[in-house]
Amino acid sequence: MAExxxxxxxxxxxxxxxxxxxxxxxxxxxxxxxxASLGTVAACQIxxxxxxxxxxxxxASSRWRTVLAITxxxxxxxxxxxxxxxxxxxxxxxxxGGDLGRxxxxxxxxxxxxPAIIIGSDIPAIRPTHIAEAFRLLDRHDAVLGPAQDGGFWxxxxxxxxxxxSPFRRVRWSGPHALADTLANxxxxxxxxxxxxxxxxxxxxxxxxxxxxxxLVLPVRK
Numbered sequence: 001m002a003e004x005x006x007x008x009x010x011x012x013x014x015x016x017x018x019x020x021x022x023x024x025x026x027x028x029x030x031x032x033x034x035x036a037s038l039g040t041v042a043a044c045q046i047x048x049x050x051x052x053x054x055x056x057x058x059x060a061s062s063r064w065r066t067v068l069a070i071t072x073x074x075x076x077x078x079x080x081x082x083x084x085x086x087x088x089x090x091x092x093x094x095x096x097g098g099d100l101g102r103x104x105x106x107x108x109x110x111x112x113x114x115p116a117i118i119i120g121s122d123i124p125a126i127r128p129t130h131i132a133e134a135f136r137l138l139d140r141h142d143a144v145l146g147p148a149q150d151g152g153f154w155x156x157x158x159x160x161x162x163x164x165x166s167p168f169r170r171v172r173w174s175g176p177h178a179l180a181d182t183l184a185n186x187x188x189x190x191x192x193x194x195x196x197x198x199x200x201x202x203x204x205x206x207x208x209x210x211x212x213x214x215x216l217v218l219p220v221r222k
Contacts, residue, residue: 015064015065015114016063016064016065016114016115016116016117016135016138017064017065017066017067017111017112017114017115017116017117018058018064018065018066018067018116018117018119018131019066019067019068019069019107019111019116019117019118019119020054020055020058020066020067020068020069020119020120020121021069021071021095021103021104021107021118021119021120021121022051022068022069022070022071022120022121023070023071023075023121024070024075024078024080024081025044025047025048025051025080025083025084026044026075026078026080027040027041027043027044028040028044030043030044030047031043031044031046031047031122031200031201033201033202034046034047034200034201034202034203034205034206037202037203038203038206046200046206047121047122048083048084050121050122050123050124050200051084051121051122052083052084053124054119054121054122054123054126055068055084055085055086055090055121056086057126057127057128058126058128058131059086059090060086061128061131061132063128063131063132063135064117064131064135065091066090066091067090067091067092067093067111068090068091068092068093069092069093069094069095069103069107069118070092070093070094070095071094071095071103072094072095073094073095073096076092076093076094077092093107093110095107099173100168100173101168101169101171101173102168104118104156104168105166105168108158108160108164109164111160113160113161114160115135115138115157115158115159115160115161116157116158116160117131117134117135117138117144117155117156117157118155118156118157119131119146119154119155120154120199122199122200122201123154123197123198123199123200124200125197125198126154126197130146130155130194130195130197131155133194133195134146134155134157134194135157137157137192137194138157138158138159138192140190140192141159141189141190141191141192142158142159142165142186142189142190142191143156143157143158143159143165143167143186143189143190143191143192144156144157144191144192144193144194145157145179145182145183145191145192145193145194146193146194146195146196146197147179147193147194147196148179148196148197148198148199149196149198150176150198151175151176151177151178151179151180152173152174152175152176152178152179153178153179153182154197154198154199155194155197156182165186165189166185167182167185167186168182168185169185170185171185
């Protein structure tokens, strides 16, 4: 359930929504593949910096309303969020249960009316211009997807008008088919592709991101 908050003015209630999906930055529960090579503490520090970077860069924009969607729901009010939240704060809600597709579909269905975009929290190269362009694409398309080089996607947006699409049926997650499967579910719809960006799951991803992200990531010590 979303945290209690004052009623939103009408212009905000119907604003575009950006949803950032995240886990609580706790050592051992985030970036396990990265932690296998760099250590769980280092992996958690990297994730925490990336999450804070994403929230501060994207949450400050007045062009959309940013929401942080957390899994598991039990961590919704964990104290660790105070270390990554920007000063102005961001609304938080739980993702609920099920696989990634089921959780994203629930988020799209539960938001107030208007276009909505969902992204992950571990995309070092992300900029507000990427989100702004994706929302512009939704002005003329039913859906927008941001491809990743591994065959998945880092962003999905739905116009949600005149109806809510269901793009996640039988998608093969965590592999090279996620984007293709999602596009197949959107056959017959107007779909646009946003910029190609990558998340940070492995040490190779981490090393590659260092050049694009400046001080965001930690030095590798081996």
